Amino acid sequence: MTITIERRQIDFQRDGKEFPVDPKELVFDGGFTVPETNAFGQSFRDYDAESERKKAVEEFYRMNHINQSYDFVKRMRKEYGKLDRVEMSIWQCIELLNEFVDESDPDLDEPQIEHLLQTAEAIRKDYPNEDWLHLTGLIHDLGKVLLHSSFGQLPQWAVVGDTFPVGCAFDDSNVHKKFFEGNPDYNNPKYNTKNGVYSEGCGLDNVLMSWGHDDYMYLVAKENKTTLPSAGLFIIRYHSFYPLHKFGAYSHLMSEEDKENLKWLHIFNKYDLYSKSKVRIDVDKVKPYYLSLIEKYFPAKLKW
Ligand SMILES: [Fe+2]
Numbered sequence: 001m002t003i004t005i006e007r008r009q010i011d012f013q014r015d016g017k018e019f020p021v022d023p024k025e026l027v028f029d030g031g032f033t034v035p036e037t038n039a040f041g042q043s044f045r046d047y048d049a050e051s052e053r054k055k056a057v058e059e060f061y062r063m064n065h066i067n068q069s070y071d072f073v074k075r076m077r078k079e080y081g082k083l084d085r086v087e088m089s090i091w092q093c094i095e096l097l098n099e100f101v102d103e104s105d106p107d108l109d110e111p112q113i114e115h116l117l118q119t120a121e122a123i124r125k126d127y128p129n130e131d132w133l134h135l136t137g138l139i140h141d142l143g144k145v146l147l148h149s150s151f152g153q154l155p156q157w158a159v160v161g162d163t164f165p166v167g168c169a170f171d172d173s174n175v176h177k178k179f180f181e182g183n184p185d186y187n188n189p190k191y192n193t194k195n196g197v198y199s200e201g202c203g204l205d206n207v208l209m210s211w212g213h214d215d216y217m218y219l220v221a222k223e224n225k226t227t228l229p230s231a232g233l234f235i236i237r238y239h240s241f242y243p244l245h246k247f248g249a250y251s252h253l254m255s256e257e258d259k260e261n262l263k264w265l266h267i268f269n270k271y272d273l274y275s276k277s278k279v280r281i282d283v284d285k286v287k288p289y290y291l292s293l294i295e296k297y298f299p300a301k302l303k304w
């Protein structure tokens, strides 16, 4: 089930610009399940289900914001950066993700593979010459295998949801910002100033992001020596970084190259959100094209 959430509790302002909440744009990107019935098998009435959903999303961000500290991210990057769990091809990973995300979520209206292919095919239609962008669309969510038992079955708060930098102050545009007060970094003077451990314009490459499927897939692609252009890697690593790509926050940490790449992320993001449609894709028909792109930009087997 894809849950529509209130990404922002309140509208806010930045640089004199107002950012109102548009509920239609607020889609939670990740296999997030909320039971349709309670423990006694009774269905929630609509308004109850709605408030249950809201509570589940709040609880998700409470756990996320409390636990995603600078030390936690460093630990996860070190651990998962070893890439010593599985060897498999990109397509095998797509199939793995497809299998178990479906199983874990009986309400999912379409297999995960459809979301990936819908994103890729929609981009392909509008940008026929940017084959790297088609492939980026296909693989951007593969890091969700972190939810799988062979990847430690990480909790949802360590895999999906909006991402943000750690090691510097949490920006106001972060969803459910109040929960950061429970994060050990919140009152640590090393980490709670505007630049924190970073310096102005240092480049997002040098910034630690909250841990999840984005940063993991970025590590996998980079360490396996992908030949995707830097804009592709940028999209993979920051596609859930809503404070940046929707609200322009944290731009003081960006390099000139980041600013160029952000243009591609803005393009990509439209497809990531709006391709979650009912357009069915004939997997067997498009598979050969994507296999040829995988072959062009990745080794046959990758370390995960
Ligand atoms: Fe994603």
Ligand SMILES: [Fe+2]
Residues within 6 Å of the ligand: 029, 140, 141, 272
């Ligand atoms: Fe996605």
